[in-house]
Amino acid sequence: MLDHFHEDGFISILVYFDLPSHVLQKRVASSGRSSVLRITVSFEEVLDRQEARYHNGEWTAPAQHEVDYLFVINDPNQVELVKQKVISIAQAT
Structure with a gap:
């Protein structure tokens, strides 16, 4: 897709x-x-x-080979860290 x-x-x-x-x-x-x-x-x-x-x-569940970057959040406390990683990737491209 x-x-x-x-x-x-x-x-x-x-x-x-x-x-x-x-x-x-x-x-x-x-x-x-x-x-x-x-x-x-x-x-x-x-x-x-x-x-x-x-x-x-x-x-x-989604698999790593389907996307360039896959983040899995298993705990609500991980949201901020993942959010920062996504922002960093977006800013680097």
Whole structure:
């Protein structure tokens, strides 16, 4: 999918949030939002669907060979460090 962009000189950076379900559920519960964008499903429903697709094998985590830079966040405390790395990459290109 990204080959076209890579051929045009773009680099790809993917930040994959691989957070535990309980962390995501807590964030959804405390967000104060009732729905996602303009669709009528709740954040809870979206999370449930995503987890079901993952557990059914319909979806897999991204692989390093798919992008130029892959960052995996397993803990919310890693966000700032990854953010700084992405900024550094963007400024260097």
